[in-house]
Amino acid sequence: MLSTLLLPLLVGGAARAATDLSQYVSPLLGTTGGGNTFPGVTRPWGIIKLGPDLDSGTDAYSGYLSNGVFTGFSLTHESGTGGAPKYGVVSQMPWSGNITNPLLDLTASRTVADQASVGYYLATLNTSTTVELAATEKAGFYRYNFTGAEETRNVVVDMSHVLPSFRGQGLGQNYIAGGIEVFADGHYEANGTYDNGWNRSPDWTIFACGRFNQLPSSMPVFIGTGTTLTAFGQSTSANGTDRLGAVFTFPSNTTTIESRVGISFISSSQACTNLDGEITDQTTLDELVNGTAQAWNDEIFSKITLPNATDADKEILYTMMYGAFIIPSNKTGENPLWNSGEPYYDDTFTLWDLHRCATPLWHVLQPTFYEEYVRSLIDIFRNEGYMPDARSSFFNGRTQGGSNADNVLADAYVKGVRGKVNWSDGYAAMVKDAEVTPVNNDDPQAPDSSTKEGRGALPDWKQFGFITPTFSRAVSRAVEYAVNDFSLYQVAKGLGNTADAAKYLDRSAQWRNHWNPASSSLNFTGFLVPRNADGSFVAQDPRYCGGCYWGDAYYEALPWEYSFGAIHDVATQVNFSGGPEVFLNRLNAFFAPGNNPSNSTGTSQFNFTLNNPSNEPDFAVPSLYHFVGRQDLGVAQSRFVADTYYFDTSSGLPGNSDAGAMETWWLWNAIGLYPLTGQTTFLIHSPRYSMDIDLGSGKTLKITVEGGDQHTAFQVQSLKINGKDWKKNWLTYDDIFERGGTMEFVLGATASTWFTDGQLPPSPGAPGIAPLNITTS
Incomplete structure (x- = not known):
């Protein structure tokens, strides 16, 4: 238990007060x-x-x-x-x-x-x-x-x-x-x-x-x-x-x-x-310790309160919250490179990891910080030419896949973040990512194009509509560039730039050009594979990725995993896979033990499933069940991951925390939602316990849980949102976060028919755009 790790809360002989939430961390x-x-x-x-x-x-x-x-x-x-x-x-x-x-x-x-x-x-x-x-x-x-x-x-x-x-x-x-x-x-x-x-x-x-x-x-x-x-x-x-x-x-x-x-x-x-x-020279150790505890209580831990939870529940929740807000570092007033009235945040490591779960959580729990962070990204673009995908010691780098600051800005924009954000400059920063190839910084691990910032493989993306093996991490980049372009579509549409909106919506469908319908694995056909300039596909076993590293076609994930990655275009994934029933079976195979044949692919092997809970590309996959009407299976798989691979010990994360990304995935699991970054959609899972979430500006989201058990009986039996029966397995930011609200869950041991209106989550990717004509080989 976490309690075995906790300091006995005695510093200088004074015990911390029972109301101090930091004592659970x-x-x-x-x-x-x-x-x-x-x-x-x-x-x-x-x-x-x-x-x-x-x-x-x-x-x-x-x-x-x-x-x-x-x-x-x-x-x-x-x-x-x-x-x-x-x-x-x-x-x-x-x-x-x-x-x-x-x-x-x-x-x-x-x-x-x-x-x-x-x-x-x-x-x-x-x-x-x-x-x-x-x-x-x-x-x-x-x-x-x-x-x-x-x-x-x-x-x-x-x-x-x-x-x-x-x-x-x-x-x-x-x-x-x-x-x-x-x-x-x-x-x-x-x-x-x-x-x-x-x-x-x-x-x-x-x-x-x-x-x-x-x-x-x-x-x-x-x-x-x-x-x-x-x-x-x-x-x-x-x-x-x-x-x-x-x-x-x-x-x-x-x-x-x-x-x-x-x-x-x-x-x-x-x-x-x-x-x-x-x-x-008069400050004491006790004063400093108590001041730090108070800062964490006031600024972070008090944002979620658990009215009926056990100490064990509080220990893991507040420990996860702690890990989620250690970095980035607020270096406002300490930037030696330029003078600016804008905030400055450093030590972003990295938006490849953080944009999926962390930045949407920052928005919900820390709206002031989040707006400052968005402004900081834009100010870095003003002064250095590109927003960072990662940044440390006042320097952009390294970019693992796409320009994922675009996703962060789009998420902020569609959820109404305005304040002091200059969205004209913000959109200009996104367009720079989408249109201007950055200068190659000659990274020895990926010498083909820049790993410092921007999108190094833009020449292929713009010329062919896909990315050839000329560029490292080609398939990974294609998936991420598509999501990045969808982000530009979202902001362009909101700004009234219809020409750009149409252009980037079309480009967001280009991930489809890597889909080889003849590629097969485990009796399923159709996977994302590398593609040559002549249009031919490169032979690829979807259960292997080579080294899964900088010089390979797939970065830190298998073809199976990246084939689920176009989160803005899930309906097309379902269609390409053979329809809802096949897609459902495909998800089941992804989570089934024994389907990953190797422990040397560069991914962590968890019971040899294809699902890799230690790495961010798989964060959203349990939630894809929602798109075929099986919210109950999405809940079951995500709760299995949370209960099996997250522990209250020093080794209690399934892999590298990645600056708190792992912790924020668990926190969304505890809240009972999953965010789709760049969209206003949240997929409904199942909360672990009742909680009150302080949204700032006097707004609160109150989540109540009746019946059930967080480990064995967590299936939704009924849900009311703001007092009204809710029959969809998704909701929008406006439903509960914009003005605050209530979510009243009744939970039980077995799946129910609460989700009855048949309205699936939106899949706003470009409709009706087929992949390019293909030559299989």
């Missing part, structure tokens, strides 16, 4: 088993993500590993990411005894498991030292407790520290240069410049300002190459490309040292301003 969820979540301390969307960095010879994507040795505790991390580590900069490391070379042997193992609660982190080192961490938005707080023999106490500040990568893909971060200066009052100001990481970014710089609660007895700076010192002495400043930092030494009878550090991406003086404005 375990930041350790997803830290093992490939979830890669960040368990350290942070506030919602905070720049500071202060936590441990460990080394076991494998990539520590968020800094944390359950094994290995501590190499430092740094102020910046991401959460739930893969590919290669990012950040892990501005590090401190406590050490007892004389240090002759701070570049050597400064590692420690843990003696007991780390403990984490919202706003607090505790690590116990085998050097008879404990490390306690707390944070605000732009500053971090360290408390070191030394319990060993009396010898000199040290805190090593290493500005050349980064999270390394061991995968051998050329994605490891590099320390480029930096500087550090220590002052007579014991504080230091430093900077470091770094590059690379998963998004292959060029140089970026961070500034730090640190203060201690007592004056060090000495403060030597060090410079070195590799493990060899070139200078280590009482000089007060150092600059250069060699590794550098400073050692702050305190008397041997010191038992506790506190350090507070502010950061900025603008200047050292701004880092000091950020620090002194958020953590003063």
Whole structure:
């Protein structure tokens, strides 16, 4: 149970109040088993993500590993990411005894498991030292407790520290240069410049300002190459490309040292301003922990309340909410690249993952943040030429498939987000994605076209109406480009641009040109396969995808999975598959155990089903049952995934969290809806329990559950929306979210005939447009 992971809620001897929803959260969820979540301390969307960095010879994507040795505790991390580590900069490391070379042997193992609660982190080192961490938005707080023999106490500040990568893909971060200066009052100001990481970014710089609660007895700076010192002495400043930092030494009878550090991406003086404005020399650890818990309560957790739920229900729900709002990072006022009155959000990793479930949830639970995020995407386009599909350290990259910021903007537009969004500029950004091929950034893993931004395979998409093997990830891109073009259609239609609307609606049907009706698997025919420039199809077993990676035709999913991917055009999928009954059987085969013959396709194998709950392309597939009138099977399959692959343990996610994408899929499952991004449609599933959702501006969605059980009796028996009997298996944003509303469910163990009006969910893709004439081979 999650309760076994929770810190006993005692910090400085004061227990948290029973009404504190943060007490139900375990930041350790997803830290093992490939979830890669960040368990350290942070506030919602905070720049500071202060936590441990460990080394076991494998990539520590968020800094944390359950094994290995501590190499430092740094102020910046991401959460739930893969590919290669990012950040892990501005590090401190406590050490007892004389240090002759701070570049050597400064590692420690843990003696007991780390403990984490919202706003607090505790690590116990085998050097008879404990490390306690707390944070605000732009500053971090360290408390070191030394319990060993009396010898000199040290805190090593290493500005050349980064999270390394061991995968051998050329994605490891590099320390480029930096500087550090220590002052007579014991504080230091430093900077470091770094590059690379998963998004292959060029140089970026961070500034730090640190203060201690007592004056060090000495403060030597060090410079070195590799493990060899070139200078280590009482000089007060150092600059250069060699590794550098400073050692702050305190008397041997010191038992506790506190350090507070502010950061900025603008200047050292701004880092000091950020620090002194958020953590003063009078601020206590308890105050910081309680302030962070309160921020999460006020801004995040209070948005969903459970009037009748058990503690176990609250533990998993609020833990999932926590994981969903760690990143992106709100760097408004800290953008070194341009001055703007617009918000600035960084560390989007990635919209390929997030647009399916996360961004629609951000809109529902955090409408102010969501509008700011949309404005930030558009402002990045204004200043850099393209919106990002992913962005970190002030740099776009990497784009895995389509230009999925288009989907985010379309979803916001059709659901009425206006506010301060400049939709003229927003649509211009979308058109740029759809019409202008980005400059190739020569990514060695996919050298054919840009992985930085935009749509690198546009030449084929515009010339042929499909994407040839000239371009990597051809089939994946074709599906995503079609959805992206549908997004342009939605906004163009809303803006009254009828010519563009017709154009992009037609282009949104081009995924059909990859459909080979002769391709067969498991007694089903018709799958999306690669296609040559002469129109011929490339032979492809739909249960295999080659490497499922950057250079392949299918990215991180099988042909079976991508053949369900045109979420705007499901009616055509049903038609191409042979009609509703065949499509139903096809879905059943997708979820049947034993139909995936290989565990080496690049996908996680879950009972060898074709369904892969560890990866985002399959998020919507259980909901496709709704389009053939079998909402009950959609509920059953999605509830099976939620109950089988999500656990209340540190390994409780089915795969990489992907910046909270996994958590948001589970949260929609708990709410009992599934969003179709870029449309106003939500598919009705079955809520896990009664809940009240604060929609902002005084609006509330009240969901009640009568009868049933969330694990064994979750089928809908009847539903009332806003007091009226509801007979459709879908609803729109206006029905319950625009003004608030009520959903009253009666649940039971078996499927019922509640869905009786026969009106299937809308499938707004282009009607009547057939695929191009085909040549099979």
